[in-house]
Every structure is written in structure tokens, then in C-alpha cells.
Amino acid sequence: MKRTVLTALAGLSLTLGANLASAQMLSFASPPQGSVWNTMSTAMANVARSEQNINALVQPFSGNRAMMDAVDQGMAEFAINDVNDVIVAVRGEEDYNDRQRKNLRVALRISPQPIGIFVREDSGIDSIADLKGKKVAGGWNAFPLGRPHMAAMLATGGLGWDDVDQVPVPDLIRAADALSSGRLDATYFAVGGPKVAEVDASVGGVKFLPVASDDTANAAMAKIRPAFYYSVVNPAPHYAGVEKPIEMVTWDNVLVVGANVSDEQVYQMVAAVLENKEKLIELFPGFRNLTVDTPHKSYPSLEYHPGAVRYFKEKGLWQE
Known part of the structure; x- marks a missing residue:
């Protein structure tokens, strides 16, 4: 009898353990x-x-x-x-x-994952080189990944942080909000991000800026993010800011x-x-x-x- 009870308890224990593991x-x-x-x-x-x-x-x-x-x-x-x-x-x-x-x-x-710097469609900014002297998202204290990402993309246009007016932002979402409110001329996001679509609707249109991919641009980018590469992004319904095929930095x-x-x-x-x-x-x-x-x-x-x-x-x- 004792053995039967012990066997039953052991079986119950195994069952409970399996259920806890699955839960x-x-x-x-x-x-x-x-x-x-x-x-x-x-x-x-x-x-x-x-x-x-x-x-x-x-x-x-x-x-x-x-x-x-x-x-x-x-x-x-x-x-x-x-x-x-x-x-x-x-x-x-x-x-x-x-x-x-x-x-x-x-x-x-x-x-x-293609990423890009995006701006208001009516900003008059058509390339990364055009960002010289513009208000660009900087700082990135709560999202430090943003700083090397932005730096790598700016480098493809021959720009560094000293060439732009850095506006401190904590993270991606609040940087996008700052662009929407007019505090920023440019920030970045992953293509297809829901937040980009939100900003697109709020300001009457946004656009991603194409990157240069020649040897000089590639070498400048590789110094900051060596595992970045390039890919062509085609327009799609969920890609706000992409109206024609453009080359973008990709990870x-x-x-x-x-x-x-x-x-x-x-x-x-x-x-x-x-x-x-x-x-x-x-x-x-x-x-x-x-x-x-x-x-x-x-x-x-x-x-x-x-x-x-x-x-x-x-x-x-x-x-x-």
C-alpha cells in the first residue's frame, strides 16, 4: 500500500512539474x-x-x-x-x-532591417548631405544605439556630428514626436515602423532620404558600424515615406x-x-x-x- 501511494505521489509530482514547466x-x-x-x-x-x-x-x-x-x-x-x-x-x-x-x-x-533618416516631405531636404546645419536628433540617452546608427548614416553623406545642429532626444519614439512637432528637421527609424506612419499622417507626409553607397561612403560607414550593409527598398503599403525604390542602410x-x-x-x-x-x-x-x-x-x-x-x-x- 505504501509503495502504491508513493508511486502515485511520484506520478503526481512529475505531472505537476510538467504543468509548471509548460506554464x-x-x-x-x-x-x-x-x-x-x-x-x-x-x-x-x-x-x-x-x-x-x-x-x-x-x-x-x-x-x-x-x-x-x-x-x-x-x-x-x-x-x-x-x-x-x-x-x-x-x-x-x-x-x-x-x-x-x-x-x-x-x-x-x-x-x-533597412533603416533611414526621414524628414517632412515638404522640408526641401532631399539628401543626407542637405542635413548640414539642420536640426538633427542627437543625444539618445535612453536609446544609445541611436547615436552610432545616426552617425553611420550621416557619414554616408560626408557629414559628422559637428556638421549638424544636434537636438537632444531620449529615444526613437520621442524623436519622432519631436519631428512631428517641428523641433527636429530629421531623425531616423526602421522602415515599416508604425510610428513613422503616425508621423506621416500628422504632418501631411514624410520621406526617407537615400544613402550614398559608393566606396567612400561605404568606408565611412564601416568605421562606425562594420556589420551594416546596403539594400534597395521598394514602395509597399506599410512603408510610409518610401515612394520610389531607394538604397538604404541595412542590418x-x-x-x-x-x-x-x-x-x-x-x-x-x-x-x-x-x-x-x-x-x-x-x-x-x-x-x-x-x-x-x-x-x-x-x-x-x-x-x-x-x-x-x-x-x-x-x-x-x-x-x-
Whole structure:
């Protein structure tokens, strides 16, 4: 009798443990609402819940450093970020020079992400070189990623910070608000960001500025952000500010995960993203660029999480 009771209790304990494991909440660290990464994170969390029964939510943070610290320290499990920023975080360089964020791993390469400096359509500004002496978003205290991004794009037009009138802004959303109110002539955003569409509607139209991509411009950009590259962006209904094909600075969005997140949880999250592209597109059209065939790409100083590696190898997506 005693053995039967113990066996039953053991079975109950295993069942409760499995239920608790499946009920564990996984969070995405993201920028504030209105940003592309927040929108993408929300879509991923929704698909993870509906398709893989993963309890996932989105937790906004003030900026990229706070996001990476949250994942590194286990306060959040996942985050979407520019691969350039993840590299410097792991190395402990630039904005992360107080220490190395050694617990950051890559779960998958999500998509190429074009970014651009945008202005009011009626501003009379048609190129990055035209920004000389203009009021340009600077500072970026709550979103330090903004400073090298802006600097790299200004460099393609032969400009540095001393060539523009820097107006301090804390982050992307409030910089866009400053453009809308007239405090700024130019700021930047990821193409397809909901906030750009909001500003577009409020001021009667905005436009992204094309970047130069000749050898001189490329060399100037590479000194600031060596993993940036160029891509041509074509007009699309959800691309406010893009009226004709233009060349833009581009990075790879990657899904970052903490080293201590279990292999199975990472495996299931990667599966939820890569196996539900159409559902993700319904939630955010930018997922049309989801790299389902090339989710693994080698990056300097970065490791992939073992759970992601297992998925890629099983599906024939691992590139040696």
C-alpha cells in the first residue's frame, strides 16, 4: 500500500512539474510600443502562444542596453536586436564597456532591417548631405544605439556630428514626436515602423532620404558600424515615406536569448517563428522578409543557443 501511494505521489509530482514547466512565462524585452521591434516581438509572442502553447509576453524597456542587460541577467528570455549591438554587448565595448554580456546567445537570424533618416516631405531636404546645419536628433540617452546608427548614416553623406545642429532626444519614439512637432528637421527609424506612419499622417507626409553607397561612403560607414550593409527598398503599403525604390542602410535583426534558457524552450520558440511565417505576416507585414531558409548565419564573437542549433540541424538549415 505504501509503495502504491508513493508511486502515485511520484506520478503526481512529475505531472505537476510538467504543468509548471509548460506554464512558465517567457518574456520578450523590447523597446516601447510603436517601435518595429516591439511590434515584431508582440507578433512572435502571439504566435508562440497560439501555435506552440508557449506562455509569452512582451516587456517594454527604455532602450537596447536595458534590453540586453535584461536578457543577460535572466530578467527576460528573448529580445530582438541589431546584430551589431549584440556583438559589442558580448565584447563589452562601446555602450557596454563596463562589462561583457557573456550570457547572450543568438536564437535565429530574423530578417534584414533597412533603416533611414526621414524628414517632412515638404522640408526641401532631399539628401543626407542637405542635413548640414539642420536640426538633427542627437543625444539618445535612453536609446544609445541611436547615436552610432545616426552617425553611420550621416557619414554616408560626408557629414559628422559637428556638421549638424544636434537636438537632444531620449529615444526613437520621442524623436519622432519631436519631428512631428517641428523641433527636429530629421531623425531616423526602421522602415515599416508604425510610428513613422503616425508621423506621416500628422504632418501631411514624410520621406526617407537615400544613402550614398559608393566606396567612400561605404568606408565611412564601416568605421562606425562594420556589420551594416546596403539594400534597395521598394514602395509597399506599410512603408510610409518610401515612394520610389531607394538604397538604404541595412542590418540583420536577430532573436537574442539568454544562455540559461532551456534548450527545449528555445527549440520551441524557433519552431514557432520559422513555421508560422504567414501568421506572422498577418500580424506585421514586415515579416515578409523573415529568413526562413537562412536563419543561421555566422557572426563574429556570437554563439548560437544549443536549442536553436538542434532545430537548424534537424531541418537542414545549419550552415557550417
